[in-house]
Amino acid sequence: MTAPVASHRRTTQHPLAPLALPGVGARTARTARTAATLALAGAATAGAFDGTGQAAPRPAPDQVKHQVEALYQEAEVATQKYNGAKEQADTARAELSALQDEAARRTRKLNAARAELGTMAATEYRSGGVDPTVRLLLSADPQHYLDGATVLERVGSHQATAVAGYARRLGSVRQIRERAEATTERLVxxxxxxxxxxxxVVRKLDSAERLLDHLTDEQRARMARAAGQDGHADRGTGRDDPQGDLVTSLTGAPAAAPGSRAARAVSFARGAIGKPYIWGATGPSGFDCSGLTQAAWKSGGISLPRTTYTQINSGQRIARSELAPGDLVFFYSGISHVGLYIGGGKMIHAPHPGAPVRIAPIDEMPFAGASRPA
Known part of the structure; x- marks a missing residue:
């Protein structure tokens, strides 16, 4: 997940707007693959005439599956780093905007203090700066002059205060501008x-897509079915397993969330089932893994940080045996994936590009830990 910008500053469109889909450069990739296919076809034809040509063997589906899964996991790691950098950039951008507003406000006060000092200096110049003793001798009414001298002393004190105030304002403006410069460097x-x-992320996902292109449509469909990605999830019950409802207990009743906030988070995640995985997205049309858990718990009234490796430390760490619906479950040694536990050893998560938000067993990935937002 912009505050209005003050009118004294010009707004600019940020050049690094988040990408909506990982298919950046897809047309270029398809063009390159088409050219490569034509080149290989030409080489095979030539080889047929001289007896040396051989068709390149297709990789085995299992080999493709393992390689694609590895690329998706590497892309997930890069996605979480992207999310963290984006969160930091958004924070720095907001800080910079506030600092620029504050610098402008303090500069206006500094200019007012400078104008006041200028008025005082002009008044002193016009008075001629005559020695007080001479003024007393020339005065027709010494008592009136002495009364005036008291006023002058007070004016002098006011001048000293004004000068000190100007110096203080000048220093504060410099400090704000230095902070703004440091924030700008951090943002860059x-x-x-x-x-x-x-x-x-884009390179990893493109590599995965190129590997999948080696499979036939039937092989890709079989791989999707094996991973529970056939897209026939029931948005109301979460049934996406041919063996039946994955979120009911042995008694047939859905596992209950321990509190109203957790219940709202689970309800939100259920409503997201079937929505596409979009890396860097926090909804509502699509999510990545930590974007889904962040949005789910936001609906429950709790603000989570953006990345998996910060979400795991955002609540109470719990053991696997203590899991309850609404808890966050994390995977891989680098804490690069997260899902929302719903009971019965199952979770709702956004797996990877091409696999929509769905219910899955928490055993399908290496379990790394769990936390309970609070």
Whole structure:
């Protein structure tokens, strides 16, 4: 997940707007694959005439599956780094905006203090700066002059206060501007990391898609069915397993959330079943894994940080044996994937591109830990 910008500053469109889909450069990739296919076809034809040509063997579906899963997991790691960099960039951008507003406000006060000092200086110049003793001798009414001298002393004190105030305001403006410069440098560095992680994600996903292109339509469909990704999930009950309802207990009743907030989070996640995985997305049309859990718990009234490796520390850490609906379950040693536990050893999660939000057993990935938002 913009505050209005003050009128004294010009707004600019940020060049690193989040990508909606991982298919960036898809047309270029398809063109490259088409060219490669034509080149290979030409080479095979030539080989047929000289007796040396051989068709490249197709990789085995299991081999493709393992390689694709590895690429998706690597893309997930890069996605979480992207999410973290984006969160930091958004924070830095908001801080910079506030600092620029504050600098403008303090500069206006500084200019007012400078104008006041200018008026005082002009008045002193017009008075001629005559020595007080001479003024007393020339005065027709010494008592009136002495009364006036008291006023002058007070004016002098006011001048000293004004000068001190101006110096203080000048120093505060400098401090704000220095903080703004440091924040700008941090923003530039974070945006550089953001771009790097985005490129990594796109490359990993493109590599996975190229591997999947080696499979026939039937093989891809079989792989999707094996992973429970056939898209026939029941949005009301979460049934996406041919063996029956995955979220009911042995008594047939859905597992109950321990509180109203957790119940709302689970309800939100159920409503998201079937929506597409979109890396870097927090809804409502699509989600990545941590975007889904963040949005689910936001509906429950609790604000979670953006990434998996920060969400795991955002609540009470719990043991696997203590899991209850609404808890966050994390996977892989780098804490690169998260799902929302719903009971019965199952979770709702956003798996990876091409696999919509769905129910899955928590045993399908290496379990790394769990936490309970509060």
């Amino acid at each position: 560095s974070t945006e550089s990391a953001l771009k790097k992680h985005r490129i990594t």
